Amino acid sequence: MAAGGPPVLVVTRVDDATADGVITELNRRRVPVVRLDPGDFPTAVKMNATFNGNGVAGTLSTETRTIDLGDVRSVYWRRPTPYAVDLAMSEQTARWAVEEARYGLGGVLAALPGAHYLNHPWCNRDAEHKPAQLAMAARCGLNVPPTVITNDPNQARACAHTHRPVLYKPLRETEYADTGGRALTVWIEDVSPEQIDDRVRYTAHLFQQRVAKTADIRLTVVGENLFAVRIDGSPGVDWRRHYDRLSYTPIDVPAEIATGARAYLDAFGLAFGAFDFGLDPDGSWHWYECNPNGQWAWFPDDLTARITAAIADQLQYGGTA
Known part of the structure; x- marks a missing residue:
């Protein structure tokens, strides 16, 4: 054009x-x-x-x-x-x-x-719900760790016993502030059965088996373009807390992951998605989530430039690039 x-x-x-x-x-x-x-x-x-x-x-x-x-x-x-x-x-x-x-x-x-x-904003909205994400990822052949969403303390403790170690994950990145108005983040955290009490009954909670990972992977998909980055250096379960310690390495995407990710985006009507995976010692990718409007511009300039160009192509050529 x-x-x-x-x-x-x-x-x-x-x-x-x-x-x-x-x-x-x-x-x-x-x-x-x-x-x-x-x-x-x-x-x-x-x-x-x-x-x-x-x-x-x-x-x-x-x-x-x-x-x-x-x-x-x-x-x-x-x-x-x-x-x-x-x-x-x-x-x-x-x-x-x-x-x-x-x-x-x-x-x-x-x-x-x-x-x-x-x-499309309505596609983003539909794809933001974690239960829908979990169900769709499994349907598309991606490897989903055992996960429970519940407000039943007994069920939550049973999950923590059966699948230990278990993580608590927020269902949505909702704005939260302390009494002084300071913005807070609800992080992904390890949780033991002993930490789960009756307060669980007041709302929905997501508990997921922690993957024995050697690294994290962010897979950014823009149309037919896949950009996979291995993330090393995080000392904890949530790498977003440790940006100053992270290193990034572009890697190839296994064929079955590429097929599953594209099927996932097609099912939700998305042209863009930011997938998070855990990489285990055997080289298997374990699916965590897909943010339909995820960030990507914190990567080193050479990686960011490639994603920027792919998005600009989509916008310039109307999805035909």
């Missing part, structure tokens, strides 16, 4: 460094880009969408750009901020207005005719 032409719409917040890298690459290729954060609606975003027998038409405007809804080449759905609340509204009215924005603007952004999505 020649330079110029229909724009790529990047849906994300202003401080998204990962999207910045992709936008820089698209600018280098002279592909038009419009960046929009739904959290700026309605203050700094104006929507005029029409629907009739000819389909969807109209415009979306930010403070600096206007795009034709029928002329969007691709949508890169990244990390938008939540829809904004007008502080002058009552609590009930504000909730209503936010939901109207979510289903109005959000619905329009999800219905752009002919646009290639990486990924």
Whole structure:
């Protein structure tokens, strides 16, 4: 496709460094880009969408750009901020207005005719649920460690006894803060049967057998491109806590893993996915999860550049690259 032409719409917040890298690459290729954060609606975003027998038409405007809804080449759905609340509204009215924005603007952004999505927001939503991930990974032939999701303390303790050593994993990366407002992270942790008490009954918990791993693997899939990186150096079970100690080595992807990963993404309608695996001493890959909107830009520059180019290809050529 020649330079110029229909724009790529990047849906994300202003401080998204990962999207910045992709936008820089698209600018280098002279592909038009419009960046929009739904959290700026309605203050700094104006929507005029029409629907009739000819389909969807109209415009979306930010403070600096206007795009034709029928002329969007691709949508890169990244990390938008939540829809904004007008502080002058009552609590009930504000909730209503936010939901109207979510289903109005959000619905329009999800219905752009002919646009290639990486990924479609509704596909992301469906693929974020851990139970659905676990079931789909097994269906696609990936090796899933024994896992229990429960609010029954007795069942949780039985899992910890039967499959020890066992890890606790959060079901979602939900924002959490202490009493002073400081952001906290709920990490993956080892858990023993003795640590499990009756508080388990208050919500759902995920317990999973810990893989006897020699390394971690991050497999980033962009369309038909697979980028596997072996991660060494983590002293604990959650390598995200030890970025300063990690080393990264590109590795080949076994054929059965490539087949399973592609089948997994196809089943959820995804063009992008960030898979995490554990590598055991026998060389087997054990599936942990797939983040449909996972990060990848912390890798060394040579690895990041390859993923950036693959994503830019998807957005520039509409998924045909």
